[in-house]
Amino acid sequence: MDNQAFEMHGERIQSPSKGKEWPRKEERKGNWSLMKIFLVCLLACVITTAIGVLVLSLVYTSTTGIVKEVSMKDDGASSTKPDEKSVDVKFQFLNHLTKSKVFNFAGGEIQWARFRNDVNEYENDEEMEFGKSINNHRSSMTFGTLRIKSKGLRVPHWHFNANEHGYLQQGTAWIGVIGADDSTVTTYNVTAGQVIFFPRNTVHWIKNVGTEDCLFLLFFTTHEELQTLDVDDAFFSTPEDIAARALKPRGGVNFIRTFKKQVEDQAVNLPPNLDELVKSADYVQSPDHLVWQYFYNLKGSREYHFPGGIFQWARYRRNSTGLNETEKIFSESLNKHENTLTLATLRIFSNQLGQPHFHFNANEMGYVISGCGQAGVITSSGAVSSFNIGIGDVIFFPVGTQHYLKSICDEDLLLILAYSTGDQLETLRMTDYFHATADHILAQIFFKEQDEFQKFPKSKK
Template identity: 55%
Template sequence: MSHFLGLLEQENISKNLLLLFLLVVLLLFSSRKVLAASWMDNEAFEMHGETFRGSSEELKKEVLKPSWSLLKVFLVCLLAGLLSTALGVLGLSLVYGGSGPTSRRGMDLPKELPPSPGPEEKSLEAKFQFLNHLRSSKGSAWVGVISADAEVATFNVSAGQVVFFPRNSVHWIKNVGAQDCLFLLFFSTHEELETLELDEVFFSTPEDVVARALKPRGGVNFIRTFKKPREAQALNLPANLEELLHNVTYGQAPAHLVWRFFYDLRGSATFPFPGGSFQWARYRRDPSGLSGLEKIFSQSLNQHEDTLTLAALRLSTNSLGHPHFHPNANELGYVVSGCGQAGLVVPQGASDFNVDVGDVVFFPEGTQHFLKSTCQEDLLLLLAYSTGEQLETLRLRDYFKGTADHVLAQLFHKDQRDFQKIP
């Protein structure tokens, strides 16, 4: 029965019912033909001229009457059986067939288990362990940072420039351009990010304490004039903002303060390599070659806890950023322009995937990885490393060539002299 129901659940139910109807007609026709032939072959009919003389017609009727009654009973039973079967099949087909899962509503059926991921889905799952996507934009902003020693650095920034906000420092960003301003922010934590806003702190502090700390005219009564908004002020500015503001200035702090938190990455020195180049905003143990302002930024990164190293990587068409790993940093990359391929090797296996504008890639500390440009334009990424120390990098060509030839010969089952072909 299970095979039969399985057949009905297919789309050719109408064909099966048509075949069943033709089978009924064929059986009816065959049954009548066989019975008629049996009557003609009956010896009683062959001898009716002698046996039923004088009243043959009446006797024939009497003889044939029981036979016709049996035939009718047989045919009625056969037809009833076939019709009931057809109706039952039709009912089952309507219940189990229909147009898909919607025909089973109201039935207490077990939920289907989700299908196991195929090879392509597994590769996507591996890919998105290290890939995300963000949109891009441009703009300009006014930035402020208040350091632990209460010194305030305010400055204007535009596309391609870097701002460093030390841990536990008060800071702000205000869009002063004519278009949306997108900041790509990297945070030196793998835990859930915690943020405390100024208005939250203010309204969470007792009124008398705030009054004694700020010493405003009017004392605590003035502090009571502040009304806590229903929603965060940072996200929902007052509707009458223009009426509240009377003298808006965007001052620029002295350079020696600004360069503790600001770096012009786009205008910095370029470090070329075959097929591409790097620009760095980072700490260097050896400050030789850095300008006076670049030295301030380098030292500032190293003096603060959990800082970051930033870099702009540019790869020309079909160029390769050779496989390497960083022993002292995780790496996060944002694709600014172009497209390419990224890959990394972790203890669980290798993962290769394509990257495009707006994608974010993640390379865990100590994992070998590479980047390759595959478009007809340069592949440009902004890279962030989770270290305030000088970034350490070990490349495949360095540690492969640094390994003794006889060790490589045993490892790869190749002649030791073959490894002399590697320059």
């Protein structure tokens, strides 16, 4: 019987040895082509899979690196990577200024406790925590120390985004302030314990006219990076022909071209050949009605005693009763300008307490001048942070945050404090709100009999 299948698939070749049939040449070729296609596809799949795994690995590594390096908050401020070592919460309220970078100049030096846009400019994680804190709380406060050598000059300059309030801790200085519109120049002398004030965008300078270093403790009304321009930088940034036409010197633009910009920053200036450059100098003081807009004799002001210490204030007061005429000028000047500060010195006697309190209308920042103490803060979440403070430390208490200060050594604790208000400071102490709460309310929340609350003595105002 004929094999129809054989006829359909064509002739087969018999193996001479075993009698087996072998595929024809064309069929072997077709089977090998299918095998090659299968191998190519398999290879392509392996290569594609490998590439995919490699890409995913690179993306993961890159993303992880970015997260580790910096994470961005909604307000645009950068923060530390989440897997970094945690920073003690106390550094939201404490800055060890003595550990910060010293900016050295020919005539002195500057140190900062401030927020920085570039996180790489912080010296350490603790400093960054403080900078982020004052920025996140919109504190309107930055602190710095300015040291000026004898005959040194903080060159004329102005701040675009902040008023400046300063306290002279040491030395003797001559101050110049150039007012707006009529360009009235006010000059005055300050000694240790006195306060200076420069409104935003007001050109001012400070010259050390004593034999010892001047040390200024400075507060600025911004939580952003301070924006400052020195007069010499403004001069050299102005085209020569424009400067010549504006200043009209003899010799015109050729004279302007004789000015040479110094290689190093002249922020605190002290030329080595100063005696050759300056033949005569006077340090006159302007009339009181001008001076007291920018000056306050804090050291000579009234002392306000409380159990455990003394306050002295450079501030605005709604009720000017008791202020002399010059003090009234300063009080009104603070209130007239926008976003000014209240300054005070606080002395807490040895081993005494500045009791827990908070401020309704101001953040508080302070610098420890002498002594040693302890600060305590209760945050809005109820968390408690207490830490020791010493000379050169900067502290910060956000508005509404209850806090206390106490002296913990044999020496008085002395601080210069600034509050972010040019209005009258509003404060509530623990004794005030505790005694102002009805006994039956206290009994209910503390689970104690009402009569027991008579054991708390009421303080006298």
